[in-house]
Amino acid sequence: MKLTVAELFAGVGGFRVGLNHISEIDLENRAIEKGDWEFVWANQYEPSTKAQHAFNCYTTRFGLENHSNEDINKVNKDEIPDHSLLVGGFPCQDYSVARSLSNEQGIEGKKGVLFWDIKEVLVAKKSPFVLLENVDRLLKSPASRRGRDFAVMLKTFDELGYYVQWRVINAGEYAMPQKRRRVFIFAHKKNLNYSWKIQGQKLDINRDNIFNDIFPIEKALEIESLDLNEYKDVLDVSNNFKEGKFLETGMMVDGNVIHARVSAKVEPIFSLEKILSISRKYNADVEEYAIEKEKLNKWEYLKGSKRIERTSSNGHSYIYSEGSMAFPEKIEEPARTMLTSEGTLNRSSHIVFDREMKKLRKLTPVECELIQMFPPNWTDTMPKRNRYFMMGNALVTGIIARIEPKLKKIIESE
Ligand SMILES: C[S@@+](CC[C@H](N)C(=O)[O-])C[C@H]1O[C@@H](n2cnc3c(N)ncnc32)[C@H](O)[C@@H]1O
Structure with a gap:
């Protein structure tokens, strides 16, 4: 065959x-x-x-x-x-x-x-x-x-x-x-x-x-x-x-x-830290991925634990709760699962502390590609937000x- x-x-x-x-x-x-x-x-x-x-x-x-x-x-x-x-x-x-x-x-x-x-x-x-x-x-x-x-x-x-x-x-x-x-x-x-x-x-x-x-x-x-x-x-x-x-x-x-x-x-573990160091070669300037100061509170809220009273469609009220997430990410571990919403203002997006820039930032599209083990710049045929989406969909x-x-x-x- x-x-x-x-x-x-x-x-x-x-x-x-x-x-x-x-x-x-x-x-x-x-x-x-x-x-x-x-x-x-x-x-x-x-x-x-x-x-x-x-x-x-x-x-x-x-x-x-x-x-x-x-x-x-x-x-x-x-x-x-x-x-x-x-x-x-x-x-x-x-x-x-x-x-x-x-x-x-x-x-x-x-x-x-x-x-x-x-x-x-x-x-x-x-x-x-x-x-x-x-x-x-x-x-x-x-x-x-x-x-x-x-x-x-x-x-x-x-x-x-x-x-x-x-x-x-x-x-x-x-x-x-x-x-x-x-x-x-x-x-x-x-x-x-x-x-x-x-x-x-x-x-x-x-x-x-x-x-x-x-x-x-x-x-x-x-x-x-x-x-x-x-x-x-x-x-x-x-x-x-x-x-x-x-x-x-x-x-x-x-x-x-x-x-x-x-x-x-x-x-053995392949850490997010290793991805960040490999990606330097492809993304020399990552300033544009830094999270804006005025959005820091919002990120903290999204990543934090919460208990919220909500009302369901049939008028029932209930408590919605979720635990806190590592913020920034624990880079000594492999990355968490990447979703199609990666890169957007969303609880599941990865936020890392960039040691060189000394700022919190999102992952770059190349980092997302590396986390899914695609060649760097594989999806550079399309706009950035679609690149994140494609990686969230891939394997x-x-x-x-x-x-x-x-x-x-x-x-x-x-
Ligand atoms: C889970 S993703 C698979 C991703 C793929 N393994 C990769 O590495 O990128 C499912 C794919 O099915 C495509 N799809 C959804 N509905 C489809 C349809 N009706 N006909 C053909 N493809 C479809 C989506 O656009 C998406 O790219």
Whole structure:
């Protein structure tokens, strides 16, 4: 099997940066791809804005060829080129399904839910391997019925003939510069050599899970199991799933699921301090990022602990409370999770004390890129505020880079 990839929800190309170990941009603004993965197709479309900053960044770095800027919902999935690996980071949405009104036999998910587009690609292209990324909340959503959404997802993969492995990885625990916790999901068709090896044997959460091999765990705790074969189909799971949330790592083989909580084997820390010192080379003058004196009170208030009386929409009054946050950031630790609101006047934005300037300041866009392990200036194709947003949406590319050699070996042995 060849190392061919289709990238969905490509954003500014985090999966590609990771798989092809990209750490630099050349003089023509193109990414220097050191890896062997051929991206046969990528799709990125931002429905909420006219400007397509992410798409433009991706094409500046990788060229226009094979890159689509169409709403994935409108893409004819049969026309996507064949590939060995399908990758993508997609949102946690409501994955419940209902019986289709137009077709008695069929089922229908809610409109605009991007997982159903992934499913359509899998049906049309029979992608042998799939690597996805999502927020860890996916494992326990929705709040009203814990675990239902992930169970729907697993049952969908099962019905399409896939085995699935997953793991919540906190990049900060594995020598990377951000404490970002995300769930990574690896699915593979059951008719592959790779899958045959684990067929019919007792599953071992350490041995048979690609993630736990690469991001070692100290211990698997509270191992639990469930059998999705007890549910007739995806509709049955959607209506009747009862088990509860899924734990941080797990596997599904022929509908049988085992899952467990893990304690990570923590590796040395890559601190925010180190990022600040690397970024000096790219941002000599950081004065413009200093927080204004007249806004200091506001920042202090946002970062501080508070108890506020609020009134809900039905007239109920309640106390909203939140604890205080480090202000400025503790730079001896990896950065906290970066959100799309990074850089704005917001409680979650990182504020650091700049020792040279002797002032409090926001992070620069380059620092945000470094925290997500993108090459410096990767997103300088767009306005600053969009650069922060793109990094909040992206992933720690180092995780993908670390999985890559193993993935390559697996795919090349097919
Ligand atoms: C979580 S982000 C993924 C970011 C990406 N992994 C990266 O490294 O930048 C999800 C992406 O899906 C895109 N998206 C949202 N709705 C879409 C749609 N209907 N069709 C295609 N892309 C869509 C968003 O614009 C966003 O870039």
